[in-house]
Amino acid sequence: MASTTVTAGPGRSRRAALPYVLLLPGLLALCAGLGYPLVRQVVLSMQEYGLAQQFGRPPEWAGLGNYAEILTDGYLWTVVVRSVVFCLVCAGVTMAIGMGLALAMRLMSRPVRLLVQTGLLLAWAMPVLAALTIWQWLFDSRYGVVNWLLSHGGLGFEGHSWLLEPLSFFFVAAVVVVWMGVPFVAFTIYAGLTQLPGEIIEAAEVDGAGPRQRLRHVIVPMTRPVLLIVGLLQVIWDLRVFTQIYVLQKAGGVTRETNLLGTYIYRSGIGEGNFGVASAVAVFMLALTVALTWPYVARMLKDVDS
Amino acid sequence: MSRPVPRRTRIAVDVLGLVAFVACVFPVYWMVNTSFLDRRDIRAPDPTWLPIGGGLDNYRRLFDGTGFVGALGMSLAVTVGTVLVALVFAFLAALAVSRFRFRGRRSFVIALLVVQMIPAEGLFISQYKMLDTLQLTNTVLGLTGLYIVAVLPFTIWTLRGFVAGLPIDLEEAAMVDGCTRMGAFLRITFPLLAPGLVATGVFGFIQAWNEFTLALVVMTNAEKRTLPVWLSTFTDVNRGTDWGAVMAGSTLIAIPVVVFFLLVQSRMVSGMTAGAVKG
Incomplete structure (x- = not known):
């Protein structure tokens, strides 16, 4: 960078220290607020730290005991599988709807496209808690609009309680997650599509490629980088859903049958004071996230270097 | 086409x-x-x-002993504190990263990217324990501290982009004309950077205003709830939820976010892909 040219001269050593001084406050804050807890989390995960320790008994070293415990715990594996399935379903549906909308937006008439974009922005802007209460209210068993509509369609949904059954609980949760996730996907892919040179798609059309072939052989390959990143982000975000599940559980879900990783950590750690085991699960979740994230980080690094 | x-x-x-x-x-x-x-x-x-x-009955009821006002004050305190501190810290760090070459720069940038991916759910146990040891649970200071570090990586990352987007030639021209390095920066670069600072600050505001998980874990005292936690307990009553008041509360919580979001959205979309903070 050009500024390096100014560093020569009498004040050189002071100049060389300047970037570190500028970094210091932020770096210290990050170390104290993220770095230290991260280390402590790993330490905690190797300690026997339960209720007795809450009342002052020093924690005992457990080594990998907590990990052995969770890895042999059938319930945790249920939670892991449930989290992964829920995450993949939500991410998949969000991507499909978002991609579909982005493709459709290119073909829409101008006023309709503007309407869609306004609507997407509004849904995108909704705070997660507001979105959750809205959907709870829409799915309310007695006065909710969804049951009213379904009953009037002759499906007999009067008084149906959506959150009681695990499967329909996750359906409602997925509706909220997808509803909040689609705008970002649709906008980002649409932005990617508008970068495509129209001539190439036209050329494919002239050569006799139908809509499906154009999508498969021209549009998807050319927008692949955007699709990959957006898809990866969805997976990461949907793996760590906590708020949605927690709030819906409080609204009437059966906790044990609807726990995902986030709520499991919360309930065993903060709820039952089982900090050692909860930390081990959290470390496991962190490792999973980092592994999933790596391709994304590697790609962003290329941008930084250039 | x-x-x-x-x-x-x-x-x-x-x-x-x-x-x-x-x-x-x-x-x-x-x-x-x-x-x-x-x-x-x-x-x-x-x-x-x-x-x-x-x-407006539902709105009137909100201000009537439901705890909304207290939660609003708590949310405002935490959010404003977060934005101000995070902006100052991030601004300095962004300058360092985008205007200097130094040993460790690359590692710092990598760390920023990785840290943004850490889910709050993966750390809140030990963050809670840390605040508990410092006796900072149920305090504005404690939650604000956690929010600052939560938004800081994204804030640095976005500001870095804004700073790097400004041509350094202008600054250098001012220095040739006799400005000091500091003077050139304050007079030329800083004003150009103001829109970026505002957009980034607004985004930090939205993050802190909406955050639920950490607020739930740290603010266990009913008096210390922030708005999202307050709203979640407001629907908790299984029998006969007061949907009118709940929706009024949701509307009031959503309004500032929607307004701010629409204002900065176009500026931030590229940043959103860069920094994965939604969520």
């Missing part, structure tokens, strides 16, 4: 667009609509589609 879209395709696609519009907007409309209705209309066998004959 230059070629006209066939008529039938366009009609089909437009219908699809209208369906998508309704799916996006109806839930939000329903929130606002319900917030104006009185209890009788809300509990009628058939939904009331327009808030005709409605009023």
Whole structure:
């Protein structure tokens, strides 16, 4: 960078220290607020730290005991599988709807496209808690609009309680997650599509490629980088859903049958004071996230270097 | 695309667009609509589609011993504190990263990216323990501290982009004309950076205002709840949730976010892909 040219001269050593001084406050804050807890989390995960320790008994070293415990715990594996399935379903549906909308937006008439974009922005802007209460209210068993509509369609949904059954609980949760996730996907892919040179798609059309072939052989390959990143982000975000599940559980879900990783950590750690085991699960979740994230980080690094 | 879209395709696609519009907007409309209705209309066998004959009763009830006002104050304190501190820290760090070459720069940038991916759920146990040891649970200071480090990586990352986007030539020209390095920076670069600072600050505001998980873990005292936690307990009552008041509360919580989001959205979309903080 050009500024390096100014560093020569009498004040050189002071100049060389300047970037570190500028970094210091932020770096210290990050170390104290993220770095230290991260280390402590790993330490905690190797300690026997339960209720007795809450009342002052020093924690005992457990080594990998907590990990052995969770890895042999059938319930945790249920939670892991449930989290992964829920995450993949939500991410998949969000991507499909978002991609579909982005493709459709290119073909829409101008006023309709503007309407869609306004609507997407509004849904995108909704705070997660507001979105959750809205959907709870829409799915309310007695006065909710969804049951009213379904009953009037002759499906007999009067008084149906959506959150009681695990499967329909996750359906409602997925509706909220997808509803909040689609705008970002649709906008980002649409932005990617508008970068495509129209001539190439036209050329494919002239050569006799139908809509499906154009999508498969021209549009998807050319927008692949955007699709990959957006898809990866969805997976990461949907793996760590906590708020949605927690709030819906409080609204009437059966906790044990609807726990995902986030709520499991919360309930065993903060709820039952089982900090050692909860930390081990959290470390496991962190490792999973980092592994999933790596391709994304590697790609962003290329941008930084250039 | 230059070629006209066939008529039938366009009609089909437009219908699809209208369906998508309704799916996006109806839930939000329903929130606002319900917030104006009185209890009788809300509990009628058939939904009331327009808030005709409605009023502000639900809003009035909110300010009447529901804890909304206290939670609003708590949210404002935490959010404003977070934005101010995070902006100052991030601004300095962004300068360092984008205007200097130094040993460790690359590692710092990598760390920023990785840290943004850490889910709050993966750390809140030990963050809670840390605050507990420092006796900072249920304090504005404690939660603000956690929020600052939560938004800091994204804030640095975005500001870095804004700073790097400003040509250094202008600064150098001012220095040739006799400005000191500091003077050139303050007079030339800083004013150009103001929109970026505002956009980034607004984004930090939205993050802190919406955050739920850490607030739930750290603010266990009912008096110390922030708005999202307050809202979640407000619907908790299983029998006979006061949907009118809940929707009024949701509307009030959503308004500042929607306004701010629409203001900075175009500026931030590229940043959103860069920094994965939504969520």
